[in-house]
Amino acid sequence: MRLGQLLLLAGYQDFQVDLERLEVKRIVTDSRACQAGDLFIGMTGTQVDGGRFAPQAIAQGAVAAIVSQASYQELPETAQSKAIAVVDVVEACSRIAIAFYGDPAQKLKLVGVTGTNGKTTTTHLIEFLLQTQYATALFGTLYTRWAGYSQTATHTTPFAVDLQAQLAEAIAAGCDVGLMEVSSHALHQRRVLGCSFEAAVFTNLTQDHLDYHKDLESYFQAKALLFNDSYLRGRAIINLDDPLGQRLVQMIGDRPIWSYSIDNTQADFYTTNLTYLPNGVTGTIHTPQGTAIFNSPLVGRFNVENVLAAIAVSLHMGMSLKEVINRLPEFQNVPGRVERVQVSEQQDITVVVDYAHTPDSLENLLKAMRPFTQRELICVFGCGGDRDRTKRPLMGGIAARLADRVYITSDNPRTEDPQRILEDVGAGVRIDIGDKPLVIEGDRRKCIQMAISEAIGGDTVLIAGKGHEDYQILGCEKVHFDDREEAKLALQKRSKPDYI
Ligand SMILES: CC(=O)N[C@H]1[C@@H](OP(=O)(O)OP(=O)(O)OC[C@H]2O[C@@H](n3ccc(=O)[nH]c3=O)[C@H](O)[C@@H]2O)O[C@H](CO)[C@@H](O)[C@@H]1O[C@H](C)C(=O)N[C@@H](C)C(=O)N[C@H](CCC(=O)O)C(=O)O
Numbered sequence: 001m002r003l004g005q006l007l008l009l010a011g012y013q014d015f016q017v018d019l020e021r022l023e024v025k026r027i028v029t030d031s032r033a034c035q036a037g038d039l040f041i042g043m044t045g046t047q048v049d050g051g052r053f054a055p056q057a058i059a060q061g062a063v064a065a066i067v068s069q070a071s072y073q074e075l076p077e078t079a080q081s082k083a084i085a086v087v088d089v090v091e092a093c094s095r096i097a098i099a100f101y102g103d104p105a106q107k108l109k110l111v112g113v114t115g116t117n118g119k120t121t122t123t124h125l126i127e128f129l130l131q132t133q134y135a136t137a138l139f140g141t142l143y144t145r146w147a148g149y150s151q152t153a154t155h156t157t158p159f160a161v162d163l164q165a166q167l168a169e170a171i172a173a174g175c176d177v178g179l180m181e182v183s184s185h186a187l188h189q190r191r192v193l194g195c196s197f198e199a200a201v202f203t204n205l206t207q208d209h210l211d212y213h214k215d216l217e218s219y220f221q222a223k224a225l226l227f228n229d230s231y232l233r234g235r236a237i238i239n240l241d242d243p244l245g246q247r248l249v250q251m252i253g254d255r256p257i258w259s260y261s262i263d264n265t266q267a268d269f270y271t272t273n274l275t276y277l278p279n280g281v282t283g284t285i286h287t288p289q290g291t292a293i294f295n296s297p298l299v300g301r302f303n304v305e306n307v308l309a310a311i312a313v314s315l316h317m318g319m320s321l322k323e324v325i326n327r328l329p330e331f332q333n334v335p336g337r338v339e340r341v342q343v344s345e346q347q348d349i350t351v352v353v354d355y356a357h358t359p360d361s362l363e364n365l366l367k368a369m370r371p372f373t374q375r376e377l378i379c380v381f382g383c384g385g386d387r388d389r390t391k392r393p394l395m396g397g398i399a400a401r402l403a404d405r406v407y408i409t410s411d412n413p414r415t416e417d418p419q420r421i422l423e424d425v426g427a428g429v430r431i432d433i434g435d436k437p438l439v440i441e442g443d444r445r446k447c448i449q450m451a452i453s454e455a456i457g458g459d460t461v462l463i464a465g466k467g468h469e470d471y472q473i474l475g476c477e478k479v480h481f482d483d484r485e486e487a488k489l490a491l492q493k494r495s496k497p498d499y500i
């Protein structure tokens with residue numbers, strides 16, 4: 001596409017005429033990846049203003065660069081002749097990507113799910129429930145996927161250029177519904193600009209990501225953006241059991257809302273007669289379409305919330321309650337969410353791998369596991385580096401209070417000193433641990449081995465934090481590591497001790 005035409009379509013009119021006839025083959029936001037024919041967009045980031053890399057991008061063949069006004073002033077004259085300064089480069093990136101890919105979001109019915117926990121589980125549930133009626137595309141933490149296509153994700157919500165490209169591909173593949181996990185980072189960075197949602201879900205808001213948002217109020221305000229007129233054209237579906245969900249209902253005003261709650265009969269969707277089982281939950285669901293008995297293999301109270309949200313979305317999208325209830329028992333779970341690791345029928349302990357990496361999710365999970373633990377509940381976990389430091393002692397305290405034995409280990413230390421992270425977590429554990437056993441072992445492989453080999457028949461070993469991840473990030477290096485594989489190895493060793 002011609003640069004001039006692209007910029008006009010994106011809503012920009014005042015640019016240098018001699019750039020007008022240039023042909024743009026791709027849009028690229030990392031100068032190091034630029035090739036001949038690319039349009040480079042220098043994004044303002046948390047570390048640097050990417051506009052300063054325009055000379056490098058141009059040297060590598062970029063036809064032009066879109067940069068912030070501040071970085072434009074700093075560019076050498078040769079680069080300035082190929083650069084276009086805009087007031088808001090982050091918004092420009094989304095608008096240009098939308099124009100380049102033909103505004104694909106308008107051709108899909110979109111459902112957005114936001115909240116601290118439950119986005120991946122809820123979007124998967126919705127995908128499963130809607131598939132009898134729609135051709136769905138899913139965008140989330142694990143992958144972008146639709147029938148016949150799956151690509152591992154690097155972020156929960158793709159960056160604007162990737163998102164627009166993937167939306168266009170989804171349409172070309174025949175999809176008519178897009179299900180999207182919308183992270184607070186994505187809303188704050190306007191990655192989803194141009195997306196107009198048929199339904200938007202708010203699952204909950206509890207502490208996470210304070211490294212980025214600084215305080216809970218700013219984190220909430222970022223999430224709340226999804227419910228603005230600019231993004232939401234249809235119905236808001238909101239968890240009334242969460243105090244910030246209640247606040248969001250007040251903020252939204254007259255727009256169509258369906259609320260859900262485990263047991264608040266004022267909500268549009270609520271449950272009664274819940275029975276929690278080791279392998280699922282059953283109960284009665286009350287909806288605007290009537291009442292029905294439901295069964296789900298998902299474990300724990302928090303998953304009832306996910307089920308309620310997914311049923312509400314499905315009814316809003318035109319499914320009948322009967323169809324949804326019939327299909328629900330077949331949805332097993334998402335990889336790495338309360339995933340049981342079993343190597344033999346004779347296995348005498350329960351091992352569960354889960355993605356709980358926030359104080360709230362760790363607390364919910366430990367509470368959900370307790371009633372089905374015959375003997376001791378053992379918790380193996382750590383916290384990610386270069387992320388919210390203040391959640392570490394909170395998670396430590398929760399593990400100390402709710403587990404019988406605590407093993408602290410490394411998660412993804414990234415560029416932080418792993419020892420410092422263990423100390424941050426340990427500080428929280430020590431306040432509440434009393435005389436319960438505490439083990440600190442930074443080597444995650446060794447720690448999982450220890451926890452499983454030291455467990456006694458009837459114990460539950462919960463390995464939290466990394467769930468589906470098949471890597472560990474140590475410094476800037478990503479190495480293969482999978483909690484489920486490590487747990488299996490440890491379980492096999494346990495059933496065949498070394499001395500046999
Ligand atoms: C906080 C955040 O979103 N950071 C993203 C952001 O990094 P940054 O703002 O620090 O970038 P920066 O280093 O200041 O650089 C600014 C720009 O200059 C460019 N650059 C930089 C160097 C260079 O030589 N040339 C060049 O062009 C970069 O590509 C970038 O576009 O832009 C980078 C490149 O585009 C991303 O890799 C990075 O994601 C980091 C890795 C990340 O982990 N983000 C996480 C926290 C995130 O987005 N998480 C959410 C929520 C997760 C959840 O709750 O599920 C998600 O949606 O995944």
Ligand SMILES: Nc1ncnc2c1ncn2[C@@H]1O[C@H](COP(=O)(O)OP(=O)(O)OP(=O)(O)O)[C@@H](O)[C@H]1O
Pocket residue numbers: 115116117118119120121122141156181203204302303305306336337338354355356357360361362364365467
């Ligand atoms: N509705 C919920 N409320 C609280 N905790 C939940 C809920 N659903 C799942 N969890 C817990 O949170 C963990 C992460 O769940 P899930 O992956 O669905 O959330 P997410 O919002 O997609 O997380 P992320 O922000 O990392 O992508 C699960 O492993 C489980 O322990």
Ligand SMILES: N[C@H](CCC[C@H](N)C(=O)O)C(=O)O
Pocket residue numbers: 156357383384385387411412465466469
């Ligand atoms: N989307 C979350 C994932 C955290 C997973 C945990 N294993 C970690 O690395 O901290 C984040 O980027 O904060």
Ligand SMILES: [Mg+2]
Pocket residue numbers: 119120121140141142156181
């Ligand atoms: Mg997710």
